[in-house]
Amino acid sequence: MFRSKFYSFVMAGILCFSIDALAHHGGAAYDASLSKTVTGKVSQFHFVNPHVLIYIEAEDENGELVEWSGELTSPNRLARMERGSTTSWSKDILKPGDEITLSGNPARSGAPSLRLRKVVDSNGEVLVGED
Numbered sequence: 001m002f003r004s005k006f007y008s009f010v011m012a013g014i015l016c017f018s019i020d021a022l023a024h025h026g027g028a029a030y031d032a033s034l035s036k037t038v039t040g041k042v043s044q045f046h047f048v049n050p051h052v053l054i055y056i057e058a059e060d061e062n063g064e065l066v067e068w069s070g071e072l073t074s075p076n077r078l079a080r081m082e083r084g085s086t087t088s089w090s091k092d093i094l095k096p097g098d099e100i101t102l103s104g105n106p107a108r109s110g111a112p113s114l115r116l117r118k119v120v121d122s123n124g125e126v127l128v129g130e131d
Contacts, residue, residue, distance in 0.1 A: 030105040030115040037103040038068050038114070047075045047091040054094065054119065056102060070102045070116040072128065081128065093127065103129065 040058030052072040057065045072078060078089035094100065099122040104114035118129025 027105070027115055029107055029109070030113075031108050032105050032115075034106055035103060035117070036106040036114060037101060039099070039101040040068065042094050042096050042098045042100060043067060044096070045091075045094040047078075047089070047093075049074055049076075052078055052089075054100070054102065054116070056100060066112050068102065068112040068114065070104060070114045070119070072116050072119075078128065089127070098122065100127075 038056065038058040040056035042054065043057050044053070044055040046053040052075050054070040054072070056068050056070070058068055060066045075089070075091075081088055101118075101120040102114055102116055103118040103120075104116040107113040116128070119127040120129075121127055
């Protein structure tokens, strides 16, 4: 009896983990048929696993500041990407107060969140994404 409950518990845990892992790595939370672009100042930058997160404060159509979050791939992958010919991403590439433009797929929920496709700095340099 104990053994069967133990195995049931272990299997339930594995099933829950695998469902969570699939949901996490999918893009279901974002509407891939839409694209949104916002410009503002970096408020937070997290160069951490599993995804790099960028937060900016941008004005909405009423002039109110809204904090947008943008999600990128892993820091490991970004660090290996070349930007121009010599620079790659690091924890110091963005700092609070930097003006940037984020473009990507908006959250289906309407939350101010993007699955990022492009990040452009204030000089017009594309940090990630296509020109």
